[in-house]
Amino acid sequence: DAKTTQPPSMDCAEGRAANLPCNHSTISGNEYVYWYRQIHSQGPQYIIHGLKNNETNEMASLIITEDRKSSTLILPHATLRDTAVYYCIARLSSNTGKLIFGQGTTLQVKP
């Protein structure tokens, strides 16, 4: 399973884009990059995932570099409710599909 590295914390101004980086230099060809977030005292919430191509949904965009060694999660217009711990995870390439969480990035959106 590929290890991911994220900055421990980031700040973002409300209404601005939040760009959360993630390094996964040892990711294998069939491992997906998943992003989850956890708001205090709640279960993690799925945000987005991708393999090679950039992805966008109603919550965020995921930009994966061509060599797949890093990715960036973009929240286009951060709100105070986006304050949470964001986890970048390389999904194990096995049938169990379990998620192994790292330390994540604590994003603080400020007014």
Add this chain to the structure above:
Amino acid sequence: GAVVSQHPSWVICKSGTSVKIECRSLDFQATTMFWYRQFPKQSLMLMATSNEGSKATYEQGVEKDKFLINHASLTLSTLTVTSAHPEDSSFYICSARSGLGYTGELFFGEGSRLTVL
């Protein structure tokens, strides 16, 4: 997205008693469920993988006789903390996989906070 529900959301028990936590997938069938534990200001730690109709697979260092997992149906998995002690106090979270193969999304329950006195 799919809904995963846990019950109870919080529980307080005396040391030495056993506590059961339920995890249900409400609108989909989950052949695989996962149980995590989270201590304050720490990340989630995977405890075990639960497959419907078979024995759970525990992660290294997790005592299978202390944390009993049952996955008797496609919508329900239970975690029983046996003979709980204060060090077992934690936030327990389950997740269930929707869809086939490992690309299926994992949906998480709201978590169950256990406090052992």
